[in-house]
Amino acid sequence: MLRFQRTIKKEILFNGIGLHTGKQVMMILKPAPMDTGIVLVRTDLGCAEINAAAANTAATSYSTTLSRDGVSVQTVEHLLAAFGGLGIDNVRVEIDSEEVPIMDGSAGPFVRSLADAGIQTQENIQPVVKILKPVFVREGNKQIAIWPSEKPSISYFIDFNHPMLREQSLHAPCSEDGFLREIADARTFGFLSDADVLRANGLAKGVSMDNAVVLGEETVLNKEGLRYTDEFVRHKILDLIGDLSLTGMPIIGHIVAHKSGHGLNAQMVSKLLNSPQNWIVLGSPEGEKEPAREVQYQHHAAIS
Numbered sequence: 001m002l003r004f005q006r007t008i009k010k011e012i013l014f015n016g017i018g019l020h021t022g023k024q025v026m027m028i029l030k031p032a033p034m035d036t037g038i039v040l041v042r043t044d045l046g047c048a049e050i051n052a053a054a055a056n057t058a059a060t061s062y063s064t065t066l067s068r069d070g071v072s073v074q075t076v077e078h079l080l081a082a083f084g085g086l087g088i089d090n091v092r093v094e095i096d097s098e099e100v101p102i103m104d105g106s107a108g109p110f111v112r113s114l115a116d117a118g119i120q121t122q123e124n125i126q127p128v129v130k131i132l133k134p135v136f137v138r139e140g141n142k143q144i145a146i147w148p149s150e151k152p153s154i155s156y157f158i159d160f161n162h163p164m165l166r167e168q169s170l171h172a173p174c175s176e177d178g179f180l181r182e183i184a185d186a187r188t189f190g191f192l193s194d195a196d197v198l199r200a201n202g203l204a205k206g207v208s209m210d211n212a213v214v215l216g217e218e219t220v221l222n223k224e225g226l227r228y229t230d231e232f233v234r235h236k237i238l239d240l241i242g243d244l245s246l247t248g249m250p251i252i253g254h255i256v257a258h259k260s261g262h263g264l265n266a267q268m269v270s271k272l273l274n275s276p277q278n279w280i281v282l283g284s285p286e287g288e289k290e291p292a293r294e295v296q297y298q299h300h301a302a303i304s
């Protein structure tokens with residue numbers, strides 16, 4: 001169950017646009033020392049640093065935003081999912097804008113570049129959170145539960161009011177191979193009918209069919225169609241992996257989610273960290289211990 005911490009062997013450069021800002025952005029991933037975690041660095045703002053941690057979760061409408069001392073980076077979830085899915089713990093993410101580039105709307109371009117750069121094993125053990133008693137959050141008809149399990153896995157169920165989105169479910173074991181094969185290439189999706197409202201609210205300025213699955217009244221409008229028949233539930237799992245990585249440690253448990261979005265995912269991280277009686281940390285140098293308490297999380301409306 002336990003493994004050594006990992007970083008990347010060399011720098012990786014990405015150029016792309018922000019999904020919501022539409023701005024061009026350059027992002028460089030750099031190897032980082034043990035026990036650093038994932039650190040976002042705004043090179044356009046005096047190299048201000050934001051740790052990818054629950055306490056820095058600032059907004060969760062349409063994407064997950066991390067913020068510290070008034071400096072933010074939004075749409076971090078697919079990049080964090082790539083790190084979480086491949087078991088990469090320590091990376092310095094230098095970025096010259098306020099949004100992670102969307103690439104093709106999935107985590108595929110990130111994971112392939114990370115795999116090409118090579119993964120460097122480090123000397124310290126990566127601690128994990130092992131669930132002992134179920135942790136549960138609910139908001140309306142959306143729920144997430146994490147149950148004790150020796151092997152980490154995710155079960156996800158969606159049922160939205162659209163012909164393409166009715167009753168999709170998937171059980172995905174949390175393994176690097178499984179993530180690469182089953183989850184990483186699933187793209188973000190949205191409804192054409194929402195486009196005007198999103199743009200009127202300053203969102204989705206960079207959205208195109210090159211970086212999102214666009215749904216019309218009945219069908220997918222992208223010419224190339226879907227990458228998986230159930231690409232939507234797979235993308236929801238991808239988002240969940242990215243958002244739950246803000247716990248700061250891999251979770252050993254069975255995660256069961258129904259229609260959750262970034263807001264509820266963030267609530268689960270907060271609930272988990274504030275329920276230390278429900279888990280133990282394995283692999284910590286000080287032995288079993290509790291992670292940081294008193295998580296300050298500003299909850300915003302949850303819209304997937």
Ligand SMILES: [Zn+2]
Pocket residue numbers: 077078188235239
């Ligand atoms: Zn997403």
